Amino acid sequence: MFVGHFAVALAGKKAAPRAxxxxxxxxxxxxxxxxxxxxxxxxxxxxxxxxxxxxxxxDFVSYPWTHSLACVLGWAVVFGGVYFAVKRFGRxxxxxxxLVVSHWILDWLTHRPDLPLYPGGPKVGLGLxxxxxxxxxxxxxIFCMGSYVYLTTTRxxxxxxxxALWAFLWFLLVMYLVSTFGQTVPxxxxxxxxxxxxxxxxxxxxxxxxxxxxxxx
Numbered sequence: 001m002f003v004g005h006f007a008v009a010l011a012g013k014k015a016a017p018r019a020x021x022x023x024x025x026x027x028x029x030x031x032x033x034x035x036x037x038x039x040x041x042x043x044x045x046x047x048x049x050x051x052x053x054x055x056x057x058x059d060f061v062s063y064p065w066t067h068s069l070a071c072v073l074g075w076a077v078v079f080g081g082v083y084f085a086v087k088r089f090g091r092x093x094x095x096x097x098x099l100v101v102s103h104w105i106l107d108w109l110t111h112r113p114d115l116p117l118y119p120g121g122p123k124v125g126l127g128l129x130x131x132x133x134x135x136x137x138x139x140x141x142i143f144c145m146g147s148y149v150y151l152t153t154t155r156x157x158x159x160x161x162x163x164a165l166w167a168f169l170w171f172l173l174v175m176y177l178v179s180t181f182g183q184t185v186p187x188x189x190x191x192x193x194x195x196x197x198x199x200x201x202x203x204x205x206x207x208x209x210x211x212x213x214x215x216x217x
Contacts, residue, residue: 001106003176004139005029006201007146008102014153016095017214018087021150022206027079027099029198031107034075035066036195039188048185053112055129057185060111064119069104071119076100106142110135136180143173154212161211168204 009028013021026033038044044066049059065071080097084090108115111125128135147169156162186194 001103001110001139002179003143003172004106004146005032005103006172007143008099008106009205010146010150012095012099013150013214016089016092017153018089019083019092019096020206021209021212022202022204023083023096024099025205026202027096028103029201030075030079030100031066031072031103032195033198033202035063036192036198038063038066039192039195046188046191048187050185053127053129054132055110055135055180058191060114064116067104067107068116068118068121070117070121072101072104109138132180139176153215154209155215156211157213158211161208164204164208164211168201168208172201 005028006025009021009024012019012024012028016024035044039046044063045061046063047059047061048057050057052059060067066075076097079100080093083096084093087093104115108124109126110128112127112129113123113125115125116123128138151165156165
């Protein structure tokens with residue numbers, strides 16, 4: 001799951017209007033923002049395995065600290081708790097914690113059974129990645145729905161608020177399709193360094209949100 005996580009962040013603006021889109025994106029992608037760091041530190045492992053699923057050529061050997069359900073729940077509490085300590089927005093804090101957990105739920109839908117329930121515990125996954133067509137249909141539908149919710153929840157207050165958002169959405173979509181149909185198979189170190197690029201979406205989303213206003217109810 002890639003654009004699906006961003007879709008949940010976009011839709012989260014309706015439930016948490018006082019939270020910036022940058023914070024919503026950070027919460028929804030928190031596990032994948034941490035994951036490349038853990039890969040580079042060799043605390044978690046992934047290996048190329050073309051054919052392991054029809055959609056992605058990677059065997060997620062071990063990622064208990066970022067992607068086990070127990071640790072995800074812990075990350076959710078920490079993320080929401082830190083936000084509440086800084087902003088004192090109770091509703092938004094709960095939504096942000098839920099967005100952290102949503103990442104695991106969407107991964108559970110797409111991954112083969114490689115997501116641990118807790119470090120060293122049993123692994124689960126429904127395996128949508130075994131169908132290219134099914135994966136594309138589900139993820140693109142979620143992406144369109146999330147984009148629609150954000151677009152109808154907010155409005156641009158200047159030209160930047162419009163074109164920066166559309167550039168963001170189109171860039172995500174193109175990046176998703178290119179990575180799907182023009183795959184290379186990097187090793188763990190290359191994947192870790194490349195994965196750090198995910199952080200660029202956070203300041204981009206903050207920038208967008210500063211140039212948009214929440215529509216009146």
